[in-house]
Amino acid sequence: MRAITYSRYGGSDVLELTDLPTPKVGPDSVLVRVRAASVNPVDWKMRQGYLDQVMDVTFPAVPGWDVAGVVERVGLDTPELSVGDEVYGYVRKDWVQGGTFAEYVAAPVRTLARKPARLSFEEAAAVPLAGLTAWQSIRRAGVTQGQIVLVHAAAGGVGQFAVQIARALGARVIGTASAGNHDHLRELGAEPVEYGDGLADRVRALAPGGVDVVLDYGSDDLVATSRAVLAPGGTVASIVDAKARDELGGHYVWVRPSSTDLDELGALLEDGRVRVDVGQVFELADAAAAHDASATGHTRGKIVVRVD
Numbered sequence: 001m002r003a004i005t006y007s008r009y010g011g012s013d014v015l016e017l018t019d020l021p022t023p024k025v026g027p028d029s030v031l032v033r034v035r036a037a038s039v040n041p042v043d044w045k046m047r048q049g050y051l052d053q054v055m056d057v058t059f060p061a062v063p064g065w066d067v068a069g070v071v072e073r074v075g076l077d078t079p080e081l082s083v084g085d086e087v088y089g090y091v092r093k094d095w096v097q098g099g100t101f102a103e104y105v106a107a108p109v110r111t112l113a114r115k116p117a118r119l120s121f122e123e124a125a126a127v128p129l130a131g132l133t134a135w136q137s138i139r140r141a142g143v144t145q146g147q148i149v150l151v152h153a154a155a156g157g158v159g160q161f162a163v164q165i166a167r168a169l170g171a172r173v174i175g176t177a178s179a180g181n182h183d184h185l186r187e188l189g190a191e192p193v194e195y196g197d198g199l200a201d202r203v204r205a206l207a208p209g210g211v212d213v214v215l216d217y218g219s220d221d222l223v224a225t226s227r228a229v230l231a232p233g234g235t236v237a238s239i240v241d242a243k244a245r246d247e248l249g250g251h252y253v254w255v256r257p258s259s260t261d262l263d264e265l266g267a268l269l270e271d272g273r274v275r276v277d278v279g280q281v282f283e284l285a286d287a288a289a290a291h292d293a294s295a296t297g298h299t300r301g302k303i304v305v306r307v308d
């Protein structure tokens with residue numbers, strides 16, 4: 001099968017289009033014919049060696065954890081899925097080797113759910129990692145109707161899902177982004193504020209009594225800003241700053257694969273309360289350009305890689 005691989009850590013120039021054997025399928029996995037994958041910042045960070053202390057990497061490694069595709073073959077005990085099912089998933093195992101930037105990926109069934117019919121394969125591939133991160137961090141923070149939620153990096157892959165999910169739960173959302181993304185945030189249902197110096201004052205101007213929840217998907221000084229804007233009893237969930245938990249309490253979230261969570265999120269996608277914004281689409285052979293686009297740190301919406 002055609003696959004993108006890297007055989008050492010480095011820049012995007014270590015990515016190569018190669019030919020690999022089709023993966024074997026373990027007893028509780030299925031083989032997915034990949035129609036689309038998507039890029040997350042962790043993909044290029046991992047390619048640079050950022051997770052070397054956390055996860056075993058076997059070279060040559062195929063990058064990519066997000067997939068949308070069709071079940072081609074089932075494992076020995078996978079009653080949940082059948083050949084021909086259209087699925088999407090966050091195919092993270094506890095080691096790194098066989099990712100989704102390939103024509104086929106072997107995916108444990110616990111990482112997959114049925115693709116919402118309303119979504120194209122490209123839209124569906126944009127959802128799992130970022131959407132589950134938003135979903136799980138919102139749940140950990142306990143967002144409820146009527147709360148005021150501050151979302152840092154609200155225009156990013158995770159932030160856009162979080163804004164829409166929090167709104168669907170009945171929360172009022174204030175979201176940080178650069179000025180060029182403010183109209184977009186308004187369309188998603190958030191009140192935009194620019195990040196940088198004076199952020200806490202700008203948030204306080206919109207929410208004089210403070211915010212109930214801070215969802216941090218990328219910010220400059222989480223601890224100081226949170227102290228300045230949180231209402232009494234408020235809480236923080238961060239996906240980027242584990243140390244802040246020591247000072248602020250709250251939660252640090254590392255997204256987990258979950259069929260159940262994907263099904264629940266899928267219901268919001270199916271009825272249109274959460275929409276998917278695909279910013280750019282690349283062909284598999286252009287995976288390096290897709291990684292580089294994500295690494296700019298200022299993309300709007302998700303970057304998708306089309307596989308066939």
Ligand SMILES: NC(=O)c1ccc[n+]([C@@H]2O[C@H](COP(=O)([O-])OP(=O)(O)OC[C@H]3O[C@@H](n4cnc5c(N)ncnc54)[C@H](OP(=O)(O)O)[C@@H]3O)[C@@H](O)[C@H]2O)c1
Pocket residue numbers: 040041042129130133152153154155156157158159176177178179181195196217218219220239240253254255294297298299300301
């Ligand atoms: N722990 C986990 O499980 C987990 C899961 C997913 C992602 N992550 C991490 O979370 C981060 C966000 O991921 P993502 O997929 O949403 O990234 P992304 O799609 O690349 O989004 C980046 C966003 O950050 C915004 N931004 C840049 N500098 C900012 C600042 N100083 N303050 C506020 N916003 C700023 C940008 O907005 P503008 O363009 O408007 O500047 C852009 O919309 C990454 O570091 C990623 O590695 C962690």
